[in-house]
Amino acid sequence: MTTSNEPLLSVQDLEKHFPVTKGLLKRQVGAVKAVDGISFDVFKGETLGLVGESGCGKSTTGRLVTRLLEPTGGKVVFEGRDITHMSQGKLRPLRRDMQMIFQDPFSSLNPRHTVGTIVGAPFHIQGVQTEHGVKKAVQDILQLVGLNPEHYNRYPHEFSGGQRQRIGIARTLALKPKLIIADEPVSALDVSIQAQVVNLLEDLQNELDLTYVVIAHDLSVVRHISDRVAVMYLGKIVEIADRKRLYSSPMHPYTNALLSAVPIPDPKARADGDRIRLTGDVPSPLNPPPACRFHTRCWKAQDICKTVEPPLEELASGHRVACHFPENAPEPAPKTAAATS
Amino acid sequence: MSESPFLDVKDLKIHFSTDDGVVKSVDGLSFSLERGKTLGIVGESGSGKSVTSLGILGLHRGKSANVSGEIWLDGEDLVTASQEHVRRLRGRKMAMIFQDPLSSMHPFYSVGDQIIEAYRIHHKVSKSVARKHAIDMLGRVGIPEPKRRVDSYPHEFSGGMRQRAMIAMALSCDPELLIADEPTTALDVTVQAQILDLMRDLQREFNSALIIITHDLGVVAELSNDILVMYAGKCIEYGSAEDIFYRPEHPYTWGLLGSMPRLDREPTERLLPVKGTPPSLINVPSGCAFHPRCPYSDQTDGQSKAEIPALINTDPGHLVRCHLSRTQRRTLWENEVKPVLETQ
Structure with missing residues (x-):
């Protein structure tokens, strides 16, 4: 995949704190720190995978980047333009270039509209003129995503889950966007259909030169489609690296635990005893643990982890980790851990 | 085997x-299961795996459902048994773990009350004993501070803890048959790993027969002795976990693996x-239900469209429902499918 030096999307210290209010006067008593200062770049033509467990803020990140939510801090820069607090009116033309694929193909399509209306809507909203009319353009896109163009006048309920997801993808592609944020694009689908949609996303990327940010909880799907992967935990990025490095030599203990928790479809594999099992659940983002947020579940945690927050540091080329005691770390041992302990 | 199996469908x-x-x-x-063994049922949505589990528990007694065949549990046929009798067995002899613990627990009653109720229906004991x-059961499934947590409500539990409570409830009467329908689908991967470990340990401890229903081949590989692959309401392949993962013979199983x-x-x-x-279950394709999706259906001399293939033994304990001959399947697997899968 070709990547140029200028990032298509650049996110800096992005924050979203949802206020928690109480009483008649809606006094703010706290905040859910859904996303708490994350930074990453997405380059043209690449796929960035965003993984984490529920509540880690990955979906919120997707919605912040597309400005479906207003960030409470930080910056989102798209093609060199700061869109963090841009007004809806100014954003509208940008929406052509930045689209979203949603998780649930059942609730993200209006049941009262035909496929033609759904996929054609972007043309009408953006006032885009097409050479042979909107209908022709829509039918071309339907063909592109593997649907029958004759189904133009059908309603969403007449389609299966996989086909509905294809309709969602067709709508996303209608105006040839540059960046697509896909929030759990395949998790609602059956295994065999999941593979079809994953292949479709890859084909479309090659054909249309798309850039993806894929948000998912399934580590194997993310490995399959991503070039680079960011692992999130409680509103923070704990590790970001290219796919190969992250899966073959993960440095953050959480990434290690996540990878080792995935059930392997091989009956012989279950005999292995060296798997890492985390205890307990993810703490509430309303009141996240101080300093390193993973210390409550981490088997390597020491006193420093409870007091000093580890910065996201580049320990190998393109491999950034936020941990005091990273695994698989290249020699010499990281300076911060040695200096502060 | 001379004796009849514990569960025989x-x-x-x-x-x-x-x-x-x-x-x-x-x-x-048709399938059978012994105590202490685990059967994994895999298939896509609509393949009939959940309906099977509800059928075994006798939960399809409505007017629209028509259940026929035989379900022998420890020498008793559940299909012909009275509803009242099946109700008494349910919970005590057989129990179920549902997919979504939030919607399958009553939000108004504390977790403890729900376990106590289930226990007291089957055991004549006082409330305090129950x-x-x-509390004992909640501790067994790994809920911290069970003495305090017993009075919590389902919404106060996290997803993983709710699933643990659900397992505690299912195991409270020491059932001999436990059916888990997608027990970890709603959970995060680290919590899923905990629950799978827990289920494996508890099964060893209670020596119950376990049926695990899922679409995730990874989960089945972790737990099952035998695996049954369902497609459009029928078993299309049945065998030991090793058979299904190392020597699968049905093109649909190959497809799932790929x-x-x-x-x-x-x-x-x-x-x-x-x-x-996947096909509609009202208009199931003629012949082999999988033939419209099968890449090898043209190698069966048109049989695949005309005739429903029988479930035949290909090896002892390994059953396949396919028109391709045994040699054809083995050659395809060895020469075409396996090399592609293994270079993955």
């Missing part, structure tokens, strides 16, 4: 009459999905 059919026609959710399913038992991105192998360029979509 013979030619089970569960049909529903609807306005559009008869939905043959389960159509002639409460002690509930659809999965795997973490334990080098990443492939492309996944190999099964083409097309």
Whole structure:
């Protein structure tokens, strides 16, 4: 995949704190720190995978980047333009270039509209003129995503889950966007259909030169489609690296635990005893643990982890980790851990 | 085996009459299971796996459901037994773990009360004894501070803890048959790993027969001794976990294996999905229900469209429902499918 030096999307210290209010006067008593200062770049033509467990803020990140939510801090820069607090009116033309694929193909399509209306809507909203009319353009896109163009006048309920997801993808592609944020694009689908949609996303990327940010909880799907992967935990990025490095030599203990928790479809594999099992659940983002947020579940945690927050540091080329005691770390041992302990 | 197996399902059919026609959710399913063993049932949505589990528990007694065949549990036929009798067995002899613990627990009653109620229906004991038992069970499934947590409500639990409470409830009467329907689908991967470990340990401890229903081949591989692959209400392949993962013979099983991105192998360029979509259960394709999606259906001399293939023994304990001959299947697997899957 070709990547140029200028990032298509650049996110800096992005924050979203949802206020928690109480009483008649809606006094703010706290905040859910859904996303708490994350930074990453997405380059043209690449796929960035965003993984984490529920509540880690990955979906919120997707919605912040597309400005479906207003960030409470930080910056989102798209093609060199700061869109963090841009007004809806100014954003509208940008929406052509930045689209979203949603998780649930059942609730993200209006049941009262035909496929033609759904996929054609972007043309009408953006006032885009097409050479042979909107209908022709829509039918071309339907063909592109593997649907029958004759189904133009059908309603969403007449389609299966996989086909509905294809309709969602067709709508996303209608105006040839540059960046697509896909929030759990395949998790609602059956295994065999999941593979079809994953292949479709890859084909479309090659054909249309798309850039993806894929948000998912399934580590194997993310490995399959991503070039680079960011692992999130409680509103923070704990590790970001290219796919190969992250899966073959993960440095953050959480990434290690996540990878080792995935059930392997091989009956012989279950005999292995060296798997890492985390205890307990993810703490509430309303009141996240101080300093390193993973210390409550981490088997390597020491006193420093409870007091000093580890910065996201580049320990190998393109491999950034936020941990005091990273695994698989290249020699010499990281300076911060040695200096502060 | 001379003795009859603990659970023996013979030619089970569960049909529903609807306005559009008869939905043959389960159509002639047979399998058996011993105590202490685990059977994994895999299939896509609509293949009839959940309907089977509800059928075994006798929960399809409505007017629209038509259950036929035989379900022998420890020498008793559940299909012909009275509803009252099956109700008494349910909970005590057989129990179920549902997919979504939030919607299958009562939000108004505390977790403890729900376990106590289930226990007292089957055991004539006082409330305080049952409460002690509930606390005991919650501790067994790994809920911290069970004495305090017994009075919590389901919404106060996290997803993983709710699923643990659900397992505690299912195990409270020491059932001999436990059916888990997608027990970890709603959970995060680290919590899923905890629950799978827990289920494996508890099964060893209680020596119960376990049926685990899932679409995730990874989960089945972790737990099952035997695996049953369902497609359109029928068993299309049955065998030991090793048979299904190392020597699968049905093209649909190959398709499932090829659809999965795997973490334990080098990443492939492309996944190999099964083409097309699962069939409607009202208009099941003629002949082999899988033939419209099967890449090898043209190698059966037109049989695949005309005739429903029989479930035949290919090896001892390994059954396949396919028109391709044994040699054809083995050659295809060795020469075409396996090399592609293994380079993944």
